[in-house]
Amino acid sequence: MRTDEKVQEVTGIQAADIEAALDPAEAEGVYRDSRQAAALALLSGATKLLLSPPTPRPKKG
Amino acid sequence: MEQSGTSTRLQAAVQDLASGVVSALRGGGHAHVVPPVGTDGEAGDLALAAVRVLGADALLPGLLSRTPPDPAELAVFRKAVEAYPPRGDAAPTVRWSHWAMARTLRRADPSSAEPPHEPDTAWLDGATWQVLTHQLAVLAPLALPGEDCAVSRLAAGRPVDVARGFVRAVRRRDWRQAAGAGRWLTLLPGVPDTVGLDTGLDFVELMGGQDPLVALQVQAARRMRTGARG
Amino acid sequence: MSAPADPHRTHRIAGALRAAAADALAWTDSRRADFALGEDALASDGEVDRSWKPLGELAQVCATVARLTEPADPLHARARGLLDFAWQETHEGELFLRLQRLEPFATYPLEVYSVFASAGLRHPAFEQAGAVVARTRGWRLTEQDPTRRLGVLRAEERCGIHRFGQTPPELPQTWLGGLPEPWTFGRDAGYALTHVVFHLADWGRDASALPPDLAVYLRDWLPPWLDTCLEAGLWDLAGELLAVAAIAARTTGEEVPADDWRRLLAARGPSGEVPLNDRDLDELAAGPGSDGDRYFLHHYHSTLMAVFAAVLAVTRPAGRAAPAAAGRPGGQGAPS
Numbered sequence: 324m325r326t327d328e329k330v331q332e333v334t335g336i337q338a339a340d341i342e343a344a345l346d347p348a349e350a351e352g353v354y355r356d357s358r359q360a361a362a363l364a365l366l367s368g369a370t371k372l373l374l375s376p377p378t379p380r381p382k383k384g
Numbered sequence: 385m386e387q388s389g390t391s392t393r394l395q396a397a398v399q400d401l402a403s404g405v406v407s408a409l410r411g412g413g414h415a416h417v418v419p420p421v422g423t424d425g426e427a428g429d430l431a432l433a434a435v436r437v438l439g440a441d442a443l444l445p446g447l448l449s450r451t452p453p454d455p456a457e458l459a460v461f462r463k464a465v466e467a468y469p470p471r472g473d474a475a476p477t478v479r480w481s482h483w484a485m486a487r488t489l490r491r492a493d494p495s496s497a498e499p500p501h502e503p504d505t506a507w508l509d510g511a512t513w514q515v516l517t518h519q520l521a522v523l524a525p526l527a528l529p530g531e532d533c534a535v536s537r538l539a540a541g542r543p544v545d546v547a548r549g550f551v552r553a554v555r556r557r558d559w560r561q562a563a564g565a566g567r568w569l570t571l572l573p574g575v576p577d578t579v580g581l582d583t584g585l586d587f588v589e590l591m592g593g594q595d596p597l598v599a600l601q602v603q604a605a606r607r608m609r610t611g612a613r614g
Numbered sequence: 615m616s617a618p619a620d621p622h623r624t625h626r627i628a629g630a631l632r633a634a635a636a637d638a639l640a641w642t643d644s645r646r647a648d649f650a651l652g653e654d655a656l657a658s659d660g661e662v663d664r665s666w667k668p669l670g671e672l673a674q675v676c677a678t679v680a681r682l683t684e685p686a687d688p689l690h691a692r693a694r695g696l697l698d699f700a701w702q703e704t705h706e707g708e709l710f711l712r713l714q715r716l717e718p719f720a721t722y723p724l725e726v727y728s729v730f731a732s733a734g735l736r737h738p739a740f741e742q743a744g745a746v747v748a749r750t751r752g753w754r755l756t757e758q759d760p761t762r763r764l765g766v767l768r769a770e771e772r773c774g775i776h777r778f779g780q781t782p783p784e785l786p787q788t789w790l791g792g793l794p795e796p797w798t799f800g801r802d803a804g805y806a807l808t809h810v811v812f813h814l815a816d817w818g819r820d821a822s823a824l825p826p827d828l829a830v831y832l833r834d835w836l837p838p839w840l841d842t843c844l845e846a847g848l849w850d851l852a853g854e855l856l857a858v859a860a861i862a863a864r865t866t867g868e869e870v871p872a873d874d875w876r877r878l879l880a881a882r883g884p885s886g887e888v889p890l891n892d893r894d895l896d897e898l899a900a901g902p903g904s905d906g907d908r909y910f911l912h913h914y915h916s917t918l919m920a921v922f923a924a925v926l927a928v929t930r931p932a933g934r935a936a937p938a939a940a941g942r943p944g945g946q947g948a949p950s
Contacts, residue, residue: 336433340390341468344398344437346475349518352556354846356801513947514841544834544946552838554797556845562797576834580795587797 397434401442402596408445409603435464440484440525441600443492447528448607453492462489462496477522479503480535484525487533505534516542517549521564524601527571529608536571543574550584559592563601570609582609627872628928632689634879635924637886638917639679639692642672644885646696648910651703656712662722668914670726673700675918677733678818682929689925701730707737714743721756721766724748728769732819741773748775760787761806764813772816781825785810793827796835801851804839808854811861818926821864829865832858837871837947844877847892852878853919860926870927878920888916 435442443461446453453461465486470479486499508516516539520527526535539546546568553562566585569575585602592598649672654660679693704710707730713723724744727737747753748770758766763784771778785791790807799807811832815821824832836859843852856878859871882888890912 336390336394336429338468338471340394341433341436342471342474342478343391344394345439345478345481345522347522349561350556350558352558352842352845354556354842359802513837542946548835548838551797551799551835552842555799555838555842576831578793578796578831578834580797583795584797 393430394433394437397430398437399596401431401434401438402600405438405441405444406596406599406603409448409600409607432460432464432467435460436468436485439481440488440528441604443488444525444600444604447488447491448604448611458489458492461485461492465489476503476505476507477519480523480526483533484523487531502534505538508535508538513542513545513548514552517546517553517565518561520546520549520568521553521561521601524564524567524604527564527568527604527608529571529611539568540572540574543569543572544576546572547575547579550579554584554588557591559588559595559598560601562588563592563598563605567601567605567608570605585609623872624870627870627875630879631870631875631924631928634882634886635679635921635928636689636692637882638888638921638924639689639696641885641887642914642917642921643692643696645910645914646699648907648914649700649703651709655709656716658716664911666722666726669700669703670729671915671918673697673726673729673733674817675922676700677729678922679925680733682818682925697730697733697735701735704730707735707740710737711740711743714740714747718747719752719756721758721762721769724773725765725769728772732772732816744773745775759806760784760791761789761809761813764788764810768813768816778816780814780823785814785825790828790831793831796838799835799839801848804843804848804851804855808851808858811858815861818861818922821861821926824862824865826865829862832862833866833868836862840871840874844874847881849878849881849888849892850890850916850919853888853916853923857919857923857926860923863927864930875927882920883913886917887913888920889913890916 440447442464443453443457465482468482470482480503483499483503486497489496490499508519511519520535520539523535526533527539546565550562550565550569553559553565563585566581566588569579569581575581585605589599589602593602649668651665651669652660655665673696676693676697680690680697683690683693685691701707704727707727710723710727713720717723723740727740727744730736731741756766764782767776767778767782767784770776788806788810789803790810794803811824811828814825814828815823836855840852840855840859843855852874856871856874859868859874862868863870878888881892
């Protein structure tokens, strides 16, 4: 009974489709961190809210 | 792959089926897994394929509530098992998924044949915790209270790794993997208390629950968790 | 089942880490001018983040490296040289005193100064001045995040103002100290937790001072945090987490996470510098002219963190026991 003929009876959906669905690759990670700046500073800067490490990029112009 | 149309239709059918199972898990009643009586042709084929892909979870509500399945339901389930045996070169998850269905058949109908010998777990033996968790999540239908197999025993030996995989899945917003891993975590001994599984399941449902495959695993996990305490 | 320690693998990664630390510190040294305090170091509208912060971070990492390495180690000499350079920039501490008179209630002068104090470079008049203010209720009540507060407490301890217990009362108020669900981790929580650990461990001076439950918690959850930061190209945070891992390992005995290190080291620039993240990198490269300033700002911090983490990973205080015992549940996983 477990033959390819049996599988062929179920037209349209192939065994390959089934098996692909049963052996999925991992989804891509989705990363989005908050825009809320953490009120941290590594060592210094009491007057402003500062991000811990990334010193802000110099303003253009 | 030029089969994208087929796989889309199959995905949709699987999700429809899963929605029914979710309702049954929430409501405590039976899902009617089977397509309406007399559906032949493409719709019937699609529904059958969906049962095969959803696998043992197609009969999960009855398994968890310990009520015997509707005979028509069982017949479709059996038909799906017989129509789609693993091919010669099938991936381990395909083999284990099929074996899980065979075991479920046996539980639901003790007059059924014994499930075949378990596939092996060689592909998991050296796996990183990332790969392990992903594969376990794909095989979430194997995570059942009171049921044992080589995969669940292997998982039971690496609970911290599965917990790490859960955390990783949440951080990556891979809700299906998170939900499947969460389901396993309800069963495994030795999971660190700090993981916060209950709120974790709530969170996964919040973020990913519009996908019926996510909702199914979360609901399954909750039912199994309650069962363990109750 | 934990992976048995593989002496060859440990030796290989140690060599790679030492080389990486050496290159990174050499790059840092080549950018001394960018760390120099400019004309506006004391100006009322000067940007502290572009002056005192980088200098303080440079001094801290170099103080740790000097402390953890043998005098004969080239790393030691270079770190010591940079530390001395930084001290000269402060006019051997004189600028702190001037800063304190300009901003008597700010905490950052003490925080930065304490780095030098911990390395034996002191300015007694500044310490006395700081102690006066530190006796006020206002100082104790300075509104700060709990994590930052820990840093101030550590600074006070270094300057002999107060003692710092192993479990200060502020600790449970921090994200890490509350042992939260590990899946609530994100970038901001990440930067908070790393600094809690750095302050508790006094930046490597007292690395086995972590409360045991914290060490276990970190051992359990660092792997997914590291893995996902690396995947997201958050190199700076990944470097800090690797430093945390090295600190926690002094209590738990975990092996150096070689695979994670490999991924971080693969992200380095041509001279061993480490970028902050992958974002903006393309813009930076395509920017007009020699945009050295932007390049420095995009690399200096993560490069310093890589030095810090690498040195912590390859040095262990004398007399520590051997790494992870077999069968310990935290040491799960197949060898990678």
